[in-house]
Amino acid sequence: xxxxxxxxxxxxxxxxxxxxxxxxxxxxxxxxxxxxxxxxxxxxxxxxxxxxxxxxxxxxxxxxxxxxxxxxxxxxxxxxxxxxxxxxxxxxxxxxxxxxxxxxxxxxxxxxxxxxxxxxxxxxxxxxxxxxxxxxxxxxxxxxxxxxxxxxxxxxxxxxxxxxxxxxxxxxxxxxxxxxxxxxxxxxxxxxxxxxxxxxxxxxxxxxxxxxxxxxxxxxxxxxxxxxxxxxxxxxxxxxxxxxxxxxxxxxxxxxxxxxxxxxxxxxxxxxxxxxxxxxxxxxxxxxxxxxxxxxxxxxxxxxxxxxxxxxxxxxxxxxxxxxxxxxxxxxxxxxxxxxxxxxxxxxxxxxxxxxxxxxxxxxxx
Numbered sequence: 001x002x003x004x005x006x007x008x009x010x011x012x013x014x015x016x017x018x019x020x021x022x023x024x025x026x027x028x029x030x031x032x033x034x035x036x037x038x039x040x041x042x043x044x045x046x047x048x049x050x051x052x053x054x055x056x057x058x059x060x061x062x063x064x065x066x067x068x069x070x071x072x073x074x075x076x077x078x079x080x081x082x083x084x085x086x087x088x089x090x091x092x093x094x095x096x097x098x099x100x101x102x103x104x105x106x107x108x109x110x111x112x113x114x115x116x117x118x119x120x121x122x123x124x125x126x127x128x129x130x131x132x133x134x135x136x137x138x139x140x141x142x143x144x145x146x147x148x149x150x151x152x153x154x155x156x157x158x159x160x161x162x163x164x165x166x167x168x169x170x171x172x173x174x175x176x177x178x179x180x181x182x183x184x185x186x187x188x189x190x191x192x193x194x195x196x197x198x199x200x201x202x203x204x205x206x207x208x209x210x211x212x213x214x215x216x217x218x219x220x221x222x223x224x225x226x227x228x229x230x231x232x233x234x235x236x237x238x239x240x241x242x243x244x245x246x247x248x249x250x251x252x253x254x255x256x257x258x259x260x261x262x263x264x265x266x267x268x269x270x271x272x273x274x275x276x277x278x279x280x281x282x283x284x285x286x287x288x289x290x291x292x293x294x295x296x297x298x299x300x301x302x303x304x305x306x307x308x309x310x311x312x313x314x315x316x317x318x319x320x321x322x323x324x325x326x327x328x329x330x331x332x333x334x335x336x337x338x339x340x341x342x343x344x345x346x347x348x349x350x351x352x353x354x355x356x357x358x359x360x361x362x363x364x365x366x
């Protein structure tokens with residue numbers, strides 16, 4: 001009989017939030033699967049919807065968003081630990097979840113795991129994006145990742161990015177988020193109208209303007225249509241750019257898609273355009289690759305880990321990216337090679353395999 005671990009998760013939010021109560025879907029999907037084998041309690045700094053029902057795991061959430069919620073959460077974990085000791089505490093994002101997990105490790109002597117997500121491991125001054133904007137935040141991140149029993153990285157590039165800020169993980173392990181079995185591969189032939197897709201929050205770090213310009217250049221040489229999924233503060237600017245590029249009749253806008261319906265959207269498209277300036281893993285890229293889309297984008301997250309399986313060009317270079325897309329889709333041998341090369345990575349990033357690796361990590365610390 002397997003030993004059931006008692007696990008505490010600390011998240012700033014992402015559980016039972018949002019209009020669809022899906023929060024960060026991969027968080028909810030992973031903790032739900034984990035709770036089938038182990039006893040898990042999630043502690044959220046963000047208030048959870050009063051109608052949300054956790055699927056098999058315990059849930060405590062702060063009643064409001066104030067700094068005092070940090071103290072309340074730490075005290076709640078301490079009380080729960082005294083009632084029944086936790087085997088491991090896992091914090092998500094270096095700050096605040098990871099920092100709080102390591103504080104609990106030092107206080108209660110529980111092994112702490114910290115998952116580095118993305119924006120917590122970078123700072124882009126040109127768009128003021130990321131958490132590492134000053135020396136204090138960098139020192140807190142360095143202390144957290146040095147003291148943690150294990151630091152989970154989502155892609156190889158994250159360690160390099162952190163090192164650029166003078167931050168190193170004492171015990172790094174790369175475990176990507178895994179996606180469910182609904183994301184199944186379908187082979188494309190790229191012989192008819194190219195069905196392009198952009199998915200993501202419409203914010204500066206996603207640089208979807210470059211993706212739109214890439215699509216515009218593709219349309220100059222082949223018949224193509226684009227679906228743009230997402231919402232955000234740059235929606236109006238993106239609409240203006242679509243009009244400026246003369247693409248209004250060729251772009252379909254969708255505000256949001258539930259995690260249950262997103263696989264059908266991938267299956268009805270051929271190419272994912274993902275020209276972000278920074279990523280940890282990018283679940284959009286992961287899901288698209290599992291569904292057999294050609295992923296074309298910039299050197300971020302998993303694209304750097306599996307360059308032989310994607311099409312890449314430098315940041316802000318739509319001409320180079322569009323030309324490489326055209327070269328690829330016109331080369332049957334290249335397409336076959338892409339599908340073959342990505343298969344092992346897709347196996348590693350399935351939900352079952354990812355969860356098995358995470359549980360193995362927990363057991364190694366227990």
